[in-house]
Amino acid sequence: MIIVPESVIDYHRDAHIRAAVDSLLAGRRGTVPGDLSWEELGRFYDAVAAARRVQSDFARFLNDLWRATWQGVPGWKALPPGAPERSDMSVLVDNVWEWKCFTRGFKRDQRTLELSVSLDEDSVLQLGVALLDSRGRNILASAGLAGWQEEKSGGYLWTSHEITSLQSEIDAAHFAKWVKQALAAVQPVNR
Structure with missing residues (x-):
């Protein structure tokens, strides 16, 4: 919890x-x-x-929620907190607050995997994922993940509805099926 x-x-x-x-x-x-x-x-x-x-x-x-839900990705190299791929991925408090989102990036070959958790102004908890090629295009955008929506700018995929409501304790198990689905879509690209 x-x-x-x-x-x-x-x-x-x-x-x-x-x-x-x-x-x-x-x-x-x-x-x-x-x-x-x-x-x-x-x-x-x-x-x-x-x-x-x-x-x-x-x-x-959001950091705690990220750690409890995504937990990392085997075979991918985690980018350090002090060296984000892009400025909007910074884990500085002001940045996480401004974007209402916490993102960690991972590298493998010429690809970048970004995994996010978000809590917006409407108290909606969501997960986000992007698998970017060397030109910054989201490879997963055409994967057709059920229950995920593509963001209009940036090509990020976000869960299309609230996963669980904001309460004093959040059970990470609510996010498990979404994490499994996103990481399963990444696996074929891993090869």
């Missing part, structure tokens, strides 16, 4: 918390509330730190 941090659940279930966190994180780009007094500045900093904690908890949760 994967424990979902309370801050992540609160963010997804409470529109007021979500609005406050989003507003505070937007403030990182150089704005401070115009009506903030000097006496309130310390509490403002505490609130910003709490908002950053939501981001960090979110990235940690």
Whole structure:
């Protein structure tokens, strides 16, 4: 079972918390509330730190979910966290938060396999997969995986519906059939 941090659940279930966190994180780009007094500045900093904690908890949760679902791919070389294939695959907290997605890449010959987990603003948990050739084309796009949809830009395949709802604990077994199906589609290409 994967424990979902309370801050992540609160963010997804409470529109007021979500609005406050989003507003505070937007403030990182150089704005401070115009009506903030000097006496309130310390509490403002505490609130910003709490908002950053939501981001960090979110990235940690997606990392834990990825590890429990995908678990890696035999025969493929894992790319290190500090050297992503593309900038949108960065595992930096800000990047995972912005894209609402955690992706790990693997190399084999001239191909790159990308495996993702995502938790979007609508609290939908999904898996994503792409097997890219040396020119960046998704080899799996034409595989016809049942229950997977091709993304309009980028050719990524995503599970076409919510796998399980967001709750305090997530059972990785809910994802097993999807992982098995995606990795089975990769296997013929492994040869």
